[in-house]
Amino acid sequence: MQNSSIVNIQLSEIPYPTVLLNDKFQVIESNESWIELNNHHKDLFSILVHQHKESILSLNEYQNTISVDQTLLQIKTMKKTPGNRIVYIIPLISSISSNNELESTSAKDPNLSKMDPLSKAAIYESLIVNSPTYVCVIDDNKEVLEINPSFREKFQLNHEFIGAKFLDHPLFIHTSFSSLIQEGFNGRSISGIEETFPLPEGGECTLSITVSPANYDENGSIRTLGLIMHDITDKKKFEKELLSLKVELETTLKMQKTITYKFIKQGDDFRITMAAGDLLQKMKDQTDSIVGKPIQEVFDANHFGKRFPILQKVWETGMEMTYEGVNRHMAYIASVVPVIKEGNVIEIICSITDVSLLKDAQKKLEEKEQKYRSIVNYNPDNIFFIDTNGIVQEVNPTVKEQMRMVVPKEIIGQHFSSFIAEGYTDEALYYFEESLKGEPQRYHTVMNNADQSLSHISVSNIPVRINGEVIGIYLVGRDITEKTKIEEELIEAKELLEAYFEHAGDGIALLDPEGNVLKVNHHFERMFGFSKEEVTGQHITLIHKRDQVHQFKQNLKAVKQGKRIKDFETVRYRKDKTPVYISFNLNPILNEKGNLMGISAIIRDLSEKKKNEDLLKKSEQLAMIGQLAAGVAHEIRNPLTTLKGFLQLIKEQVDDDFYLEVIQGEIERIEIITNEFLALAKPRAVHYTSNSLTTLLTNSVEFIKIECLKQGVDVKFSVKEAIIYCDPNEIKQVILNVMKNALEAMPKGGLLEVILEKNDQFAKLIIQDTGDGISPERMKHLGEPFYSTKEKGTGLGLMICQKIIKEHQGAITINSKINQGTRVEISLPLAQNPK
Numbered sequence: 001m002q003n004s005s006i007v008n009i010q011l012s013e014i015p016y017p018t019v020l021l022n023d024k025f026q027v028i029e030s031n032e033s034w035i036e037l038n039n040h041h042k043d044l045f046s047i048l049v050h051q052h053k054e055s056i057l058s059l060n061e062y063q064n065t066i067s068v069d070q071t072l073l074q075i076k077t078m079k080k081t082p083g084n085r086i087v088y089i090i091p092l093i094s095s096i097s098s099n100n101e102l103e104s105t106s107a108k109d110p111n112l113s114k115m116d117p118l119s120k121a122a123i124y125e126s127l128i129v130n131s132p133t134y135v136c137v138i139d140d141n142k143e144v145l146e147i148n149p150s151f152r153e154k155f156q157l158n159h160e161f162i163g164a165k166f167l168d169h170p171l172f173i174h175t176s177f178s179s180l181i182q183e184g185f186n187g188r189s190i191s192g193i194e195e196t197f198p199l200p201e202g203g204e205c206t207l208s209i210t211v212s213p214a215n216y217d218e219n220g221s222i223r224t225l226g227l228i229m230h231d232i233t234d235k236k237k238f239e240k241e242l243l244s245l246k247v248e249l250e251t252t253l254k255m256q257k258t259i260t261y262k263f264i265k266q267g268d269d270f271r272i273t274m275a276a277g278d279l280l281q282k283m284k285d286q287t288d289s290i291v292g293k294p295i296q297e298v299f300d301a302n303h304f305g306k307r308f309p310i311l312q313k314v315w316e317t318g319m320e321m322t323y324e325g326v327n328r329h330m331a332y333i334a335s336v337v338p339v340i341k342e343g344n345v346i347e348i349i350c351s352i353t354d355v356s357l358l359k360d361a362q363k364k365l366e367e368k369e370q371k372y373r374s375i376v377n378y379n380p381d382n383i384f385f386i387d388t389n390g391i392v393q394e395v396n397p398t399v400k401e402q403m404r405m406v407v408p409k410e411i412i413g414q415h416f417s418s419f420i421a422e423g424y425t426d427e428a429l430y431y432f433e434e435s436l437k438g439e440p441q442r443y444h445t446v447m448n449n450a451d452q453s454l455s456h457i458s459v460s461n462i463p464v465r466i467n468g469e470v471i472g473i474y475l476v477g478r479d480i481t482e483k484t485k486i487e488e489e490l491i492e493a494k495e496l497l498e499a500y501f502e503h504a505g506d507g508i509a510l511l512d513p514e515g516n517v518l519k520v521n522h523h524f525e526r527m528f529g530f531s532k533e534e535v536t537g538q539h540i541t542l543i544h545k546r547d548q549v550h551q552f553k554q555n556l557k558a559v560k561q562g563k564r565i566k567d568f569e570t571v572r573y574r575k576d577k578t579p580v581y582i583s584f585n586l587n588p589i590l591n592e593k594g595n596l597m598g599i600s601a602i603i604r605d606l607s608e609k610k611k612n613e614d615l616l617k618k619s620e621q622l623a624m625i626g627q628l629a630a631g632v633a634h635e636i637r638n639p640l641t642t643l644k645g646f647l648q649l650i651k652e653q654v655d656d657d658f659y660l661e662v663i664q665g666e667i668e669r670i671e672i673i674t675n676e677f678l679a680l681a682k683p684r685a686v687h688y689t690s691n692s693l694t695t696l697l698t699n700s701v702e703f704i705k706i707e708c709l710k711q712g713v714d715v716k717f718s719v720k721e722a723i724i725y726c727d728p729n730e731i732k733q734v735i736l737n738v739m740k741n742a743l744e745a746m747p748k749g750g751l752l753e754v755i756l757e758k759n760d761q762f763a764k765l766i767i768q769d770t771g772d773g774i775s776p777e778r779m780k781h782l783g784e785p786f787y788s789t790k791e792k793g794t795g796l797g798l799m800i801c802q803k804i805i806k807e808h809q810g811a812i813t814i815n816s817k818i819n820q821g822t823r824v825e826i827s828l829p830l831a832q833n834p835k
Helices: 032-040 044-058 117-130 149-155 177-185 233-255 301-317 356-377 397-402 425-436 481-503 522-528 546-560 607-653 658-681 693-711 728-744 796-807
Strands: 018-022 027-030 061-068 071-080 087-096 134-139 144-147 190-198 204-216 222-231 258-266 269-276 321-327 330-341 344-354 382-387 392-395 441-448 454-466 469-479 507-511 517-520 565-573 579-590 596-605 689-692 713-718 723-726 750-758 762-768 811-817 821-829
Touching (some): 177 204, 177 222, 204 233, 301 321, 301 330, 382 397, 392 397, 425 469, 454 481, 481 522, 507 522, 522 579, 522 596, 546 565, 546 579, 546 596, 579 607, 607 658, 689 693, 689 728, 693 713, 693 723, 693 728, 693 750, 693 762, 723 728, 723 821, 728 750, 728 762, 728 796, 728 821, 796 811
Antiparallel strands (some): 018 087, 071 087, 134 144, 134 222, 190 204, 258 269, 321 330, 330 344, 382 469, 441 454, 454 469, 507 596, 565 579, 579 596, 689 723, 750 762, 762 821, 811 821
């Protein structure tokens, strides 16, 4: 750095307090700022000499913060040796003081300030180079001549900045430097200008700028200009914070309603020397009217009697005291502080603060606490307070009652999990840990009672927070033992109802009020052939024919009006469109308010009933025919015998008369019918014996084989050995009758299949032809007396066959299809122990 320019910056131009010392710590030179500061803080120089002298002497550079008269001062020292003399430059680079202005006096020793110019230039150069202040020197072309290291480092400049136009740099082009520099070259020294700059690394800094002419030519024109910049960013920050604190303090003081009294002892009484504060008006006291008066004249007897002993004790002991009271409906707290000088109390200061709002708040807090305490103590639920380790700290009386504890000590201090029933502990501990994270938890558990019984508890874990930290858990447990028992009973009842619904002997459908299917049971599925999935959501009329829908709507309307449809017999249709004879009941399902919420349809299959009715009808017909047969057979048989005898005599006298042959055939037919009547009418003595059904079947096939050959009918014969208890003649009669009907159904030939199968209990005889078959309309009447599918049939043969098979505890079924043939199946019970 060249001395010709930068050292010409005078010490007086440095904007913060700076002093130059020799090696004996004697002042060589100081600026005005140092003088002002040193005059204000009388102990500043002695603190530097006595407390920091050794550190300053031993180090080339030294930084520290010192406290003088409750003021913090930051110091930085630099050591330089110009002309074999040690000089210490001590700039006070920052100060935080409560005073806004410092008084200034001149205190420079002229004997110590005399120094040769070369030494002084070296000192100035050392000061500027090592100073944290940012220094820049520019010429009259506003080009940069020199900068000190602090300036270069702060603005991150390189050697290219030297010689460049100062105002062309991006950091300084938009600032007030242009006008400041122009005024400096006009001969004006400027200081205290504040400017905020953006920093290259980001952020901002605020600088206090001093502009000082540094060099003049022979014509008195300014050739160079010094720019000295002091970083006051922290100072501005502190000022801002101080202002904020000041505003906050003033606001707080405005909100505080206080009275401050000063008392002195005068004889046996105390005299008021000062009274101030907003509460004076509330107390209806005037400062002028009470200052100078004894307290006995100012305060009433009650307050005098309370305050005088306190003032007396503070005066005698020098101890601080506080007390509370109420004056004119205002609650207050008073702080009584002695002022002591040379060991004696010379004055008492009493500050009275209105705490009415605080007392009201305390009262409300106490009321709220009592309210919450009542909620806890009289709550019907179990309430535990558990710390973060799971230890029970407090319980309400309900816990003692429900858990049947003798004293709360049996619970307090125990880990809450010790009361949880086996099998539920892990779950309870899991939810406890989750609650400690700050989230409420709900779960169900079982607790052990003192009498070894168990209680089902619905638990809510509620975190207790103070200042955002969970300090414990409120475990609120509601005893749901009875509720759980009822729920279990309801579940059991529901399961029973479901079982009844699913396994009822009748079909059941639950409908909504519009007749849409909500649910059906298994019997409904079997009855109509629809699966639950197919029928659910469909209208119940899917089992109706179109002409039945109107009637259902009428029934639905009646049910909506609260009526019941009972035992309504009708026909509905399966999925395959076949009819089902049913009776149904429609019942409304009402909610608690009596509103219709659904309809139950209970459907009974009447197919068996209809079949039994048909059987009964046939039985009645048989009984009637039996009675008729008995009379007819009795009345016809004798004349028939006479006719038959005389006809035989006539035939012996007449040769091959055609008409006589016809008459004889018809008489024989009448005789056959008469015998069949007698078979129906008379109960015959049957003798059941163990017989081979296989043998009976084989003999019967052999008997009709000739007829089969005549008609061109093939016989397919497949049998197994089967022993049954039967009347062989009757069984043979049935077999022959069925085979004869099969042959008559195939006048043009065909195939007759005879099959004998058996299982563990029954033998099944199948006789199947390939005749023309029987239409469904005629199938309905098979077995009825005098109904026959043959031209000369009586309709009694099949009836007799059914009667014989029924008497043998068997069954006969007939299935037929047009142009495919007829299949007759006869089932007979096997002999269980054939010998």
